[in-house]
Amino acid sequence: MKNTPTDPVPLLQDLIRCKSVTPAEGGALTYLENMLSTHGFTCQRLIFRQEGTPDVENLFARFGTGAPHLCFAGHTDVVPEGLVDKWTYAPFAADIADGFIYGRGACDMKGSVAAFAGAAIDFVATAGKFKGSISFLITGDEEGPAINGTVKVLHWMRDNGHIPDHCIVGEPSCVDTLGDTIKIGRRxxxxxxxxxxxxxxxxxxxxxxxxxxxxxxxxxxxxxxxxxxxxxxxxxxxxxxxxxxxxxxxxxxxxxxxxxxxxxxxxxxxxxxxxxxxxxxxxxxxxxxxxxxxxxxxxxxxxDAFITEPGPFVGLVQDAVERETGILPKLSTSGGTSDARFVKDFCPVLEFGPTNATIHQTDERMSIEELRATQAVYARIIADYFSTAL
Known part of the structure; x- marks a missing residue:
């Protein structure tokens, strides 16, 4: 039985060092596939093509086969780094300074991917046999055209019996402090x-x-x-x-x-x-x-606009966030678009992740404290989800 929590810091550093600028996979999905497979997840690499668009690699991984089925969705592709000489630290070096991990994708959204991967690995290692299953839908096409990524993975999941009961997208949802915002819809x-x-x-x-x-x-x-x-x-x-x-x-x-x-x-x-x-x-x-x-x-x-109406699922996540951070999160629909717009056609979905202050910016970074706290929130969500009848 595993007792020491997985440290998400080296996970995030390894992911940042994968130069996965859309649509390049950059080794990030390979890294996740190897890690999750080692911990008992069944992994599928899915490559989708469409004329006039770049080929995109995606990853679906699942532990267990039964219900309830909770899916974490996210992306490992990142926007270009821009002018490298404007960065304090190299954008794909994952340097640590003053308690922060610097690098393109630290917030959007390799930080969340590292945090929910660590939380899920710890849960399956310590929970023993549990009723239900945990999965990951990781795309390499969120920052790009979003044609050969999440939307096509979801159709593959439907055709192969993998549609989850609920989904959490790890986009950086919080504004000022971890825990202040959950997105339950988008305009x-x-x-x-x-x-x-x-x-x-x-x-x-x-x-x-x-x-x-x-x-x-x-x-x-x-x-x-x-x-x-x-x-x-x-x-x-x-x-x-x-x-x-x-x-x-x-x-x-x-x-x-x-x-x-x-x-x-x-x-x-x-x-x-x-x-x-x-x-x-x-x-x-x-x-x-x-x-x-x-x-x-x-x-x-x-x-299209959508909302996941507040109810047991939203309430469970809201309670878990409050218990771990001491903050009752605001339920928001602000911001632009995310891949949640595709997921909502298949199951209830919400977005929760770290603060978004430096996304897409020079010197994008995430504090180590916030990264570990984000993993703790995801761990609480997972534990509560599989111990509660929604």
């Missing part, structure tokens, strides 16, 4: 490119041209000043951000023939892709009725 994202065609002409003879700029400007002003909703108990009010307005016209005495604008909507489950398209259609129709013009647009679906 949706929908982007638009709106084009108005006109007729080019001399600025001195505007009556001989058809200027698309005032038409598009009125539309943009109208949508930018509109309120989509008031928010609700779990979501802030939906937002609309205009990101571009362009006529491609270098001349000051020429009326352009085309004007184009881009904007992005971040929305709660009160909306859908279809309802937001209809909302944009209505406002285009209003302005077109007032000013005319030839209008067209494209809509680019990012991620």
């Amino acid at each position: 949706g994202s929908l982007s638009f490119v709106v084009t108005v065609e006109g007729k080019q002409g001399h600025a001195a003879y505007p009556h001989k041209a058809d200027n698309p700029v005032p038409k598009l400007a009125r539309f943009i002003d109208r949508i930018a000043s509109s309120k989509l909703d008031d928010g609700n108990d779990h979501f802030d009010p939906s937002t609309l951000a205009v990101t571009s307005f362009d006529v491609g016209n270098p001349a000051g005495n020429v009326i352009p023939s085309r004007a184009q604008a881009k904007f992005n909507i971040r929305f709660s489950p009160e909306h859908s892709f279809a309802s937001l398209r209809a909302w944009v259609d209505e406002r285009i129709a209003d302005v077109k009725g007032e000013l005319g013009g030839q209008w067209s647009y494209t809509a680019i679906e990012g991620a």
